[in-house]
Amino acid sequence: xxxxxxxxxxxxxxxxxxxxxxxxxxxxxxxxxxxxxxxxxxxxxxxxxxxxxxxxxxxxxxxxxxxxxxxxxxxxxxxxxxxxxxxxxxxxxxxxxxxxxxxxxxxxxxxxxxxxxxxxxxxxxxxxxxxxxxxxxxxxxxxxxxxxxxxxxxxxxxxxxxxxxxxxxxxxxxxxxxxxxxxxxxxx
Ligand SMILES: Cc1cc2nc3c(=O)[nH]c(=O)nc-3n(C[C@H](O)[C@H](O)[C@H](O)COP(=O)(O)O)c2cc1C
Numbered sequence: 001x002x003x004x005x006x007x008x009x010x011x012x013x014x015x016x017x018x019x020x021x022x023x024x025x026x027x028x029x030x031x032x033x034x035x036x037x038x039x040x041x042x043x044x045x046x047x048x049x050x051x052x053x054x055x056x057x058x059x060x061x062x063x064x065x066x067x068x069x070x071x072x073x074x075x076x077x078x079x080x081x082x083x084x085x086x087x088x089x090x091x092x093x094x095x096x097x098x099x100x101x102x103x104x105x106x107x108x109x110x111x112x113x114x115x116x117x118x119x120x121x122x123x124x125x126x127x128x129x130x131x132x133x134x135x136x137x138x139x140x141x142x143x144x145x146x147x148x149x150x151x152x153x154x155x156x157x158x159x160x161x162x163x164x165x166x167x168x169x170x171x172x173x174x175x176x177x178x179x180x181x182x183x184x185x186x187x188x
Contacts, residue, residue: 015042020169020177025076025089026055027107028066029115035107037099037118038063039090041170042138043075051145052130056138062094067141071129072113075143076121077150080166080178085120087174111147122165123150 009017021041029035042056053075057064067073078086085103092099100107100116107116110126117124127143134140154165162181169177 016172020171023078023086023168023170023176024055025078025086025105025118025121026063026067027074027076027115027118028063028070028072030066030069033066033069034094034098035100035116036063036066036094037089037103037105038094039086046142050130051148052142053125053127053145054140054142056135056140058138064139066094067129068132070114072115073127073129073141073143074110074113074115074117075125075127076118077123077165078118078121078168080168080176082120083168083176086168087176111149113146122154122160122167124148 019041022043023039023041024043026038026040026043027035028038038057038061040055040057044054046052046054055073055075057067082105085105088103089099092102099105106119108119110117110124113126113128117126124147125143125145126147127145130142130144132139132141151165154161160167162179166178169179171177
């Protein structure tokens with residue numbers, strides 16, 4: 001019997017085996033509270049029709065209460081140009097910091113939802129809460145995408161221009177990666 005050498009991974013950090021994860025900035029706003037930004041590595045599309053995206057958020061986060069309150073959020077796609085700001089939004093809480101002010105990121109009005117989009121990001125998916133459910137110590141918020149748009153130079157003909165849109169991938173801790181552009185198109 002062939003065996004391979006493995007290393008055991010603590011179950012409390014087994015999610016790291018799924019990283020690097022594409023990292024997003026979710027903007028949200030309460031009814032009265034200031035708009036906020038939360039960095040998330042746990043985000044993914046879950047349906048094409050209707051267009052749905054899921055984000056997984058711990059109840060302790062300030063953003064959690066804001067999304068529950070207005071049932072709207074925007075998934076913004078950051079690039080390596082705003083890596084420091086992305087880390088800041090993932091290490092500091094909106095309960096103590098005005099993250100737009102502190103990072104210098106620019107809020108712009110969204111088309112259909114109350115939370116602003118983040119100008120410095122290359123793409124934006126405006127979402128209305130479709131459904132939410134608790135999964136262990138996080139809650140998955142599923143957003144129905146009501147508007148989706150991207151910077152002209154960053155996205156065309158249905159795909160990103162990866163030279164322009166240098167997206168951020170979370171490796172673990174404070175470590176991030178970006179893509180080295182080598183595209184592959186295997187023939188089947
Ligand atoms: C790269 C990175 C990825 C993160 N991913 C998530 C995530 O998927 N879900 C989550 O609840 N928190 C995640 N966090 C932690 C929150 O972003 C962090 O607790 C943030 O300060 C919460 O802000 P808030 O209190 O203003 O909502 C992540 C942090 C970093 C740095």
